[in-house]
Amino acid sequence: MSPIRNISIYFNEIPSDYPIPGQTLITKEETIDIDTVELNGSCLLKTLALSIDPYLRLQMRETHIKSYFPAYEVGEVIYGLGIAVVVRSEREGFKAGDKVYGLLRHQEYHVAMPDSLTPLQVLPPGLPISNAAMLGVGGLAGGSGYMGYKEYAKAKKGQTIFVSTAAGAVGSVVVQLAKRDGLRVIGSAGSEEKVAYMKEIGVDVAFNYKTTDTNAVLAKEGPIDIYWENVGGATLDAALANMQVHGTIIVCGVMSSYNGVEYAHKNLSSIFAKSLHIHGFLYTDLAPKYTEEFYRDFVPLVATGAIKHNEEITRGLDKVGEAMARLQKGENTGKVVVWVADE
Numbered sequence: 529m530s531p532i533r534n535i536s537i538y539f540n541e542i543p544s545d546y547p548i549p550g551q552t553l554i555t556k557e558e559t560i561d562i563d564t565v566e567l568n569g570s571c572l573l574k575t576l577a578l579s580i581d582p583y584l585r586l587q588m589r590e591t592h593i594k595s596y597f598p599a600y601e602v603g604e605v606i607y608g609l610g611i612a613v614v615v616r617s618e619r620e621g622f623k624a625g626d627k628v629y630g631l632l633r634h635q636e637y638h639v640a641m642p643d644s645l646t647p648l649q650v651l652p653p654g655l656p657i658s659n660a661a662m663l664g665v666g667g668l669a670g671g672s673g674y675m676g677y678k679e680y681a682k683a684k685k686g687q688t689i690f691v692s693t694a695a696g697a698v699g700s701v702v703v704q705l706a707k708r709d710g711l712r713v714i715g716s717a718g719s720e721e722k723v724a725y726m727k728e729i730g731v732d733v734a735f736n737y738k739t740t741d742t743n744a745v746l747a748k749e750g751p752i753d754i755y756w757e758n759v760g761g762a763t764l765d766a767a768l769a770n771m772q773v774h775g776t777i778i779v780c781g782v783m784s785s786y787n788g789v790e791y792a793h794k795n796l797s798s799i800f801a802k803s804l805h806i807h808g809f810l811y812t813d814l815a816p817k818y819t820e821e822f823y824r825d826f827v828p829l830v831a832t833g834a835i836k837h838n839e840e841i842t843r844g845l846d847k848v849g850e851a852m853a854r855l856q857k858g859e860n861t862g863k864v865v866v867w868v869a870d871e
C-alpha cells in the first residue's frame with residue numbers, strides 16, 4: 529500500500545497561561561506507510577480515542593522543572609492516555625485487531641511508545657462501556673475518584689462532604705460514591721448547567737461558585753467532615769475555614785493553578801488549628817491496590833446506569849488544541865474526549 533495521511537499534534541510553544549489552539553499545539557499532516565513502517569519489536573497502533581486530561585497542561589513546562597510526569601519537549605508529538613487498535617505487531621501479547629489502552633502519541637497512526645508509568649494493556653473484548661466512557665468514568669478520572677475516595681474518605685453515614693468541581697469527570701464519581709454511603713453532599717461548579725447536572729447526580733446543596741459566595745454556602749451548610757479538593761485557590765481557603773475539627777481533606781488536584789494563576793492562601797492555619805488530615809494522591813499510587821476492585825465493583829455500576837457519567841466528545845484529531853483549551857478554561861461539560869476514528 530502507498531503511504532497514507534497521518535495527522536500529528538506537535539508541542540510548539542510553552543504557554544504562559546491557557547494553551548492557545550493553533551499556537552501551543554500545532555497540527556501537521558504527514559504520511560505513513562502502515563505496511564512497511566519499522567516496528568523494532570513493538571506494534572503499530574491506529575488511534576481511536578484520546579483522553580484530554582488536566583495534567584496534560586502540567587507537561588507543557590520547561591523541561592528542567594521536575595514533576596511526577598516528564599515535560600513535553602518543544603517540537604515533539606504530544607502524548608496522553610487513549611484507546612487504539614493494533615494494526616501490526618512484533619510485540620509478544622499484542623496481535624493485530626487487539627484494542628489497547630495506555631499512553632498514545634497524538635497521531636492517527638504510530639509505533640507504540642516504550643512503556644512508562646502507564647504500560648500499554650490489551651483491553652478485554654466486549655467491554656460493557658463505550659471507548660469514551662473507558663477513558664473517563666472507567667479510566668483515569670473515574671479511577672482516581674473511586675480509589676482516592678475508598679482509600680482516604682473513611683466516610684460515615686450522615687457526614688457532610690464538600691466536592692469542588694462536582695460536575696466534572698472525577699467530581700461526579702466522588703459525589704455518587706458519597707451518596708451511596710449516605711453522606712450529605714455539597715457540590716460546587718462553574719455554570720448553571722453544571723448546577724443542574726450536580727442535582728441530577730444527587731448533590732444535596734449544589735451551587736455555582738461564580739455567582740454564589742462559597743464561604744457563605746459552607747458557613748451555612750457546614751461544618752465539612754470531608755473536603756474533596758479538585759481546585760485549590762479560593763475554594764480551598766473557603767473549605768479550610770469551614771472544616772470540622774479532625775476533618776479530612778483529599779487533594780486530587782488543584783485545577784485553578786495549572787494555567788499561570790497564583791493565589792495566596794489565607795486560611796492555612798486551620799490545618800493545625802483544627803488538626804486536619806490531608807491526603808494527596810496520584811492515580812498511579814493507588815492503582816496497584818484498587819484496579820481489580822474498580823473493574824469488578826464499579827465499572828459494572830456504570831454499565832447498568834447506576835453511576836451516571838457525562839462526556840464531551842469532539843471529533844477529529846486536529847481538534848485536540850481546542851479541546852485542551854476548553855478543559856483548562858472550565859468550558860467543558862463532562863469528560864473531554866477526542867474521537868479520532870471509528871473501529
Ligand SMILES: NC(=O)c1ccc[n+]([C@@H]2O[C@H](COP(=O)([O-])OP(=O)(O)OC[C@H]3O[C@@H](n4cnc5c(N)ncnc54)[C@H](OP(=O)(O)O)[C@@H]3O)[C@@H](O)[C@H]2O)c1
Nearest residue numbers: 582672696697698717718781782783784810811856857858
Ligand atoms: N490525582 C490524580 O491522579 C488525578 C487524576 C485525574 C484528575 N485529577 C485532578 O482532578 C481534577 C478534576 O479533573 P477532571 O479530569 O475530572 O476534570 P473536570 O473536572 O472534568 O474538568 C476540569 C474542571 O475544573 C474546573 N475548574 C475549577 N476551577 C477552575 C479554574 N480556575 N480554571 C479552569 N477550570 C476550573 C472546571 O469546572 P467548573 O466549571 O466547575 O469550574 C473544569 O470544567 C483536576 O484537578 C485534575 O488535575 C487528579
